[in-house]
Amino acid sequence: MKFRVERDALADAVAWTAKSLPSRxxxxxxxxxxLRVTDGRLQVSGFDYEVSSQVTVEVQADADGAALVSGRLLxxxxxxxxxxxxxxxxxxxxxxxxxxxxxxxxxxMPVEDYPxxxxxPSSAGTIDAATFASAVSQVAIAAGRDETLPMMTGxxxxxxxxxxxxxxxxxxxxxxxxxxxTPEDPEISLNALVPAKTLNDTAKALGPIGGAVTLALAQxxxxxxxxxxxxxxxxxxxxxxxxxxxxxxRSLFPASHNAExxxxxxxxxxxxxxxxxxxxxxxxxxxSFSEDGLVVEAGGTEEAxxxxxxxxxxxxxxxxxxxxxQYLIDGLQNLGAPTAMLSFVDAFKPAVISPAGExxxxxxxxxxxxxxxxxxR
Amino acid sequence: xxxxxxxxxxxxxxxxxxxxALRGRPVLVGGGVVLAASYEAKEFGVRTxxxxxxxxxxxxxxxxxxxxxxxxxxxxxAVFEVFRDTTPLVEPISIDEAxxxxxxxxxIRGRPEEIAIGLRAEVRARTGLPITxxxxxTKFLAKVASGAGKPDGLLVVPPGRELEFLHPLPVEKLWGVxxxxxxxxxxxxxxxxxxxxxxxxxxxxxxxxxxxxxHLHALAHNHDPRRVExxxxxxxIGAQCALGRSGPRGFPEVEAVLGALxxxxxxxxxxxxxxxxxxxLRLRFGDFSRATRSRSLLKATMQTGAVLRTAVxxxxxxxxxxxxxxxxxxxxxxxxxxxxxAVQMELPFEPPRADGLDAAVxxxxxxxxSGSLRxxxxxxxxxxxxxxxxxx
Numbered sequence: 085m086k087f088r089v090e091r092d093a094l095a096d097a098v099a100w101t102a103k104s105l106p107s108r109x110x111x112x113x114x115x116x117x118x119l120r121v122t123d124g125r126l127q128v129s130g131f132d133y134e135v136s137s138q139v140t141v142e143v144q145a146d147a148d149g150a151a152l153v154s155g156r157l158l159x160x161x162x163x164x165x166x167x168x169x170x171x172x173x174x175x176x177x178x179x180x181x182x183x184x185x186x187x188x189x190x191x192x193m194p195v196e197d198y199p200x201x202x203x204x205p206s207s208a209g210t211i212d213a214a215t216f217a218s219a220v221s222q223v224a225i226a227a228g229r230d231e232t233l234p235m236m237t238g239x240x241x242x243x244x245x246x247x248x249x250x251x252x253x254x255x256x257x258x259x260x261x262x263x264x265x266t267p268e269d270p271e272i273s274l275n276a277l278v279p280a281k282t283l284n285d286t287a288k289a290l291g292p293i294g295g296a297v298t299l300a301l302a303q304x305x306x307x308x309x310x311x312x313x314x315x316x317x318x319x320x321x322x323x324x325x326x327x328x329x330x331x332x333x334r335s336l337f338p339a340s341h342n343a344e345x346x347x348x349x350x351x352x353x354x355x356x357x358x359x360x361x362x363x364x365x366x367x368x369x370x371x372s373f374s375e376d377g378l379v380v381e382a383g384g385t386e387e388a389x390x391x392x393x394x395x396x397x398x399x400x401x402x403x404x405x406x407x408x409x410q411y412l413i414d415g416l417q418n419l420g421a422p423t424a425m426l427s428f429v430d431a432f433k434p435a436v437i438s439p440a441g442e443x444x445x446x447x448x449x450x451x452x453x454x455x456x457x458x459x460x461r
Numbered sequence: 462x463x464x465x466x467x468x469x470x471x472x473x474x475x476x477x478x479x480x481x482a483l484r485g486r487p488v489l490v491g492g493g494v495v496l497a498a499s500y501e502a503k504e505f506g507v508r509t510x511x512x513x514x515x516x517x518x519x520x521x522x523x524x525x526x527x528x529x530x531x532x533x534x535x536x537x538x539a540v541f542e543v544f545r546d547t548t549p550l551v552e553p554i555s556i557d558e559a560x561x562x563x564x565x566x567x568x569i570r571g572r573p574e575e576i577a578i579g580l581r582a583e584v585r586a587r588t589g590l591p592i593t594x595x596x597x598x599t600k601f602l603a604k605v606a607s608g609a610g611k612p613d614g615l616l617v618v619p620p621g622r623e624l625e626f627l628h629p630l631p632v633e634k635l636w637g638v639x640x641x642x643x644x645x646x647x648x649x650x651x652x653x654x655x656x657x658x659x660x661x662x663x664x665x666x667x668x669x670x671x672x673x674x675x676h677l678h679a680l681a682h683n684h685d686p687r688r689v690e691x692x693x694x695x696x697x698i699g700a701q702c703a704l705g706r707s708g709p710r711g712f713p714e715v716e717a718v719l720g721a722l723x724x725x726x727x728x729x730x731x732x733x734x735x736x737x738x739x740x741x742l743r744l745r746f747g748d749f750s751r752a753t754r755s756r757s758l759l760k761a762t763m764q765t766g767a768v769l770r771t772a773v774x775x776x777x778x779x780x781x782x783x784x785x786x787x788x789x790x791x792x793x794x795x796x797x798x799x800x801x802x803a804v805q806m807e808l809p810f811e812p813p814r815a816d817g818l819d820a821a822v823x824x825x826x827x828x829x830x831s832g833s834l835r836x837x838x839x840x841x842x843x844x845x846x847x848x849x850x851x852x853x
Contacts, residue, residue: 232759255807331810367803408805434808458804 085121085149086173089141091183094170095162097139100289100318101130102155104137104282113197117155119172119179121145129201130155133323135282136201140317151179152193161188202321204312205302208243208274209267213315217291219250219261220283222418222450227280228254238277238325239284240333241311243301245270251333252280257411258333258434258453259418265299276301276311277327282320290315336434336453341427343400345373346444349424353416355380355392360409362388368406368457373398373428382409397444405431406457415452432458462573462620463689464561465595465603466580468540469612471557472497475536476526478589487523489516493705496528496848500612510703534849539588547580552689553851560600562689574617581615598623599685601636608634623683628655635680642669642677657681695851698735700725701743701792702844712780715791717838719772722793724836725847727765728823730795733852736761736804737795740768742775747787754779760807761799765819768795 101117109115109132118129124145129138151174161181162170168184174192181188220239228236233255242249243265250261290297293316300312300321312321360369363382372379373396381391405428416424421439425446428435437452468474472490477483477499487502489495495516498507505520517523537556544551547570550562563576570576577594584592591613595606598620605627610616618626632638632646635654645668651657657665658681666674679685700722704715719742730737741755754775762768772793825834831847 253808255810256805258808333808333810336808336810366805368805406803432806453808455806455808458806 085119085151086146086171087121087126087143088146088169088171089126089143091162091165091167091170093141095159095165097126097128097141098155098159098162101128101137101139102159103285104132104135104320105130105155106132111197113152113193113199115154115156116152116193116198117158118150118152118195118198120150121148123148131199131201133199134279135320135322137318137320138201146173149174150195152195152198153179153190157190161190202310204314204319204321205300205310207268207298208272208301209265209269210296210298211248211263211265213290213294213297215263216297217287218420219248219263220287222261222420223250223252223259224280224284224287225252225414225418226254226257226259226452227252230254234325235277235327235330237280238327239280240327240330241276241278243267243272243274243276245272253331253333253453256408256455257415258336259415259451260334260337260453261450263449266296274301275327275330277325277330278311278322279325282322286313286320286322290318293318337436337451338427338429338433341429341436343373343398343403344425344427345378345399346397346440347378347424347426348395349416349419349422351394352378352380352424353413355394356409356412356416359390359392362390363409368459369409369412370404370406370459372402372404373400374402400428403428403431405435406459407435407454408457411454415454418452419450421447431456462564462596462598463600463603464563464573464577464580465597465600465607466544466559466561466584467593467595467604467607467611468557468584469591469593470497470499470503471536471590472528472533473499473502474590475529475533479532480526483524483526487520489513489520489523489525490528491525492527494703498523530847530849536588536590537849540584540590540592543580543583543587547576547583550689550691552691556849556851560603560689574615577615577617599683600687600689601680601685602627602683604636605630605634624655624658627681627683628653628658630654632657635677637673637676637680642673645669654681696798697741697794697796698726698729698733698737698798699741699743699792699794700847701790703745703790704788712777713838715783715788716773716776717836717842718791718844719776719793720769720836721839721844722791723765723769723772724822725831726793726795727763727768727819728826729850730763730798731819731823734763735798736763737799738762738797739795740771740775741794741796742772742779743790743792743794744779744783744788745790746783747789749789750786751790752779752782757797761797761804763819765822768793 098117106114114132120127126141126143127138165183170183173180177192179190179192223239227239236254240251246264246267248263248265252259297313297315302308302310309324310321311324312319356369359380359382363369369380369382375398377393378396379391379393383389415437419439422442423440423444425438425440426435434453434455439447439450441447473488476488476490488499489502490497491513493513495509495511495513498509502520502523507516507520544559544561548561548563548566552560563573566576573596577596581592581594584590593607593611593614595603595610595616597603597606597618602618602623606616606618632652632654633643657677662678665678702718702722738761739755739757741753744752756771756775822834
């Protein structure tokens with residue numbers, strides 16, 4: 085194997101592939117990235133039996149072949165290289181890398197021990213890359229991080245005809261986004277539970293490339309339990325989580341509300357951040373809404389207290405409701421709109437945050453449900 | 462200055478107050494075990510808790526009366542009203558004991574010893590009960606002082622003379638020194654608090670470990686920075702039951718007792734609106750050594766079913782050990798209680814679970830008394846009546 089490649093193309097490819105490599109691999113070869121040159125193209129691949137990622141890069145190939153090297157080391161090296169063409173060659177049990185006057189010799193691992201990457205499942209349709217990236221980031225924030233509840237660590241994709249709903253919840257908040265896409269089968273009706281971290285990393289990497297992202301989902305036998313994403317020269321596959329018993333979360337959105345408030349998102353985020361400085365880990369920020377506007381307050385168990393008043397357009401009976409400040413900020417920051425519409429049933433029922441335009445009209449497509457902190461005094 | 466107010470032989474005093482025939486006579490309150498003994502009985506060497514048979518042997522002419530928990534709860538409430546009329550800074554410790562901070566009252570109500578004298582008179586006048594008050598600059602010393610001032614007394618440790626009072630006391634008086642630490646100290650010929658104070662922190666740490674060493678060093682020099690805390694909430698809610706020699710032996714029987722205890726605990730939790738995550742099973746073996754087993758749930762609960770399942774699992778796991786060592790007490794406690802009334806609620810994925818039974822049972826018991834409804838496994842049997850407690 086011998087080829088010449090542009091420094092940036094190589095660094096991007098290796099960085100992205102290496103990011104999904106396990107930090108403590110079950111077998112040493114899984115810490116490697118596989119470099120394979122065929123037909124003038126370099127494929128950079130990583131795999132940990134859960135997630136696979138692969139990038140194809142155009143190179144000037146002198147000789148086909150493959151080599152397996154430490155992913156983390158190669159990523160660090162390529163990141164630090166000067167902006168010059170990189171020459172890479174497999175020499176015996178080593179990889180030689182030359183860039184300008186810098187020269188590296190890296191040990192390789194046996195390619196034949198490396199597992200075969202799973203095939204991409206067949207394509208289910210395409211989504212605009214930027215829309216996909218923003219939708220995923222809006223929803224993945226609400227996914228759980230507690231590995232003892234695997235179902236909560238996923239983002240649920242509900243594919244129905246030309247719309248996709250993305251849903252995630254960690255039991256305390258729930259985010260839902262609906263987007264349009266172009267399915268292969270206009271009658272498609274499929275659900276998949278994708279690990280939130282993988283989905284988020286993938287969407288973040290594919291978004292800036294632009295164009296369309298192909299969503300590949302196996303229906304039937306081959307590649308069952310697997311989902312694939314492809315955009316530009318990148319593709320990722322991931323094993324799905326078992327979502328058979330995913331709770332019927334859509335029904336959690338209250339059918340009606342008794343009060344609603346329109347608040348400027350950036351102002352509320354700032355106020356909550358400031359006031360929450362005195363809140364302790366388990367204590368809420370309290371939002372008191374009335375015709376006069378909104379007062380945000382917090383207090384620790386010690387004597388530190390804070391409060392701040394701000395403008396809010398409120399209709400309904402005056403209401404005081406407590407929230408985990410971080411959950412509130414997460415929801416507000418992901419609205420992608422200047423105004424937040426908060427709707428309430430009462431202080432003990434889930435509140436809904438929806439994005440709204442400058443003039444207060446609700447922008448459909450995204451909703452963030454947040455469960456209050458019950459405060460008894 | 463801090464007051465430690467402690468009712469003398471509380472249950473027994475209430476009995477003597479309510480039945481003039483008992484006054485001046487040795488009185489034992491309890492069933493199989495002595496829960497309280499009047500000072501007349503204590504003179505004969507009766508201690509609490511002690512098996513009733515043994516107490517009778519020590520004091521054959523004692524009058525034994527069954528406990529009347531409702532009367533004690535009412536008396537406690539009346540006494541705490543006197544405390545709260547004296548100062549707003551009252552830290553309850555148990556139903557018959559509290560710390561009172563009177564430092565800020567010099568201008569309005571006089572010097573601490575004057576307040577203490579007034580408090581004792583007021584408790585006597587309004588409730589008819591004897592109370593001992595210790596007065597000192599720290600909580601620890603105030604408690605030691607009330608212990609030394611008993612019965613029906615007042616002991617003031619004036620500022621500047623704390624160490625003079627403290628140092629001649631035996632090491633057991635130090636808060637945190639139980640039989641094990643006391644033995645360790647006495648083995649080294651350390652018998653008094655003064656000696657503990659002299660040997661230095663480093664030596665104490667070497668002897669007892671970092672925490673205990675530092676703690677005892679500080680106490681022996683009367684360093685106790687704890688303030689009188691008024692709003693402190695209970696950290697756990699529990700109940701226990703001593704099992705006599707003729708008590709339950711088989712798993713189903715102990716399980717039934719545990720069920721009754723859990724009933725009691727979860728009902729209290731629901732009344733106080735406090736959910737907890739950690740379930741602890743308390744065991745006392747045949748040789749009176751103790752052990753605990755605990756497990757935390759994913760989600761805080763106040764449901765009888767959830768707490769009982771966990772408690773029974775713990776009991777099943779400990780059963781082989783119990784088989785070897787015997788069982789003389791079983792208890793259950795729920796801790797990790799929701800902090801300060803702020804609870805992050807969960808999204809209701811499932812419709813509200815079978816809370817209905819708990820609510821129905823609570824209502825029946827509230828209306829017709831706690832004995833009106835019991836588990837079938839407990840029919841014809843009883844666990845000791847629940848003792849009066851501070852509000853949860």
